[in-house]
Amino acid sequence: MQLEELLARYGLWALGLGAGFEGETVTVLGGLMVHRGLFPFLPAVLAASLGSFLADQTFFTIGRHFRNAAYVRKMSARPAFLRALAVFERHPVGFVFAFRFLYGLRTISPLAIGTTKLRASRFMAINAAAALLWGTCFVSLGYLFGQGIEAMFGRVRSVETLLAPLAAIAIGGYVVRNLMVQHRSRLKP
Numbered sequence: 066m067q068l069e070e071l072l073a074r075y076g077l078w079a080l081g082l083g084a085g086f087e088g089e090t091v092t093v094l095g096g097l098m099v100h101r102g103l104f105p106f107l108p109a110v111l112a113a114s115l116g117s118f119l120a121d122q123t124f125f126t127i128g129r130h131f132r133n134a135a136y137v138r139k140m141s142a143r144p145a146f147l148r149a150l151a152v153f154e155r156h157p158v159g160f161v162f163a164f165r166f167l168y169g170l171r172t173i174s175p176l177a178i179g180t181t182k183l184r185a186s187r188f189m190a191i192n193a194a195a196a197l198l199w200g201t202c203f204v205s206l207g208y209l210f211g212q213g214i215e216a217m218f219g220r221v222r223s224v225e226t227l228l229a230p231l232a233a234i235a236i237g238g239y240v241v242r243n244l245m246v247q248h249r250s251r252l253k254p
Contacts, residue, residue, distance in 0.1 A: 076104055077112040084116035088171060089203050096207015106208065114200030117165060121175040121192050128179020140176055145169055149177040157183060161191040165199050
């Protein structure tokens, strides 16, 4: 089975999972696949939005029901957790809507919000709207980025030619980001 056939068959599932676990990079790659004609636009947006929504709902639920667990207590000691709570206290609805767009607060925020008194139904409604906007924005960026690549370099002949360098960049960025986080944690007393 060729890569294009695999992407056509399982790509939207992979996009949803990737959007939930990794976020923007995978979603932009999904937009590139829309540009290549491998995914339809609306299903790609819905897959990315659903993946993001479910991941954030999961972290919210963990914060809500396991706030005294070792993992949540460990996370609550992090500066990003405290920043998320501080911003949430000032602008609860706006923060729930915007956290997924804020670098450094994306993954810890739903966990932090889960420890507050915000109703789960309210979080779910705002989270759904925000996830849909987020999915639309980042799939669209990937789609438009695909047009930019073709304008600069001409039509890319195969998906492999497009995915290999983008995957290397995404993996490299992930590794560098993790190394920077580890380095910062070693510097703290």
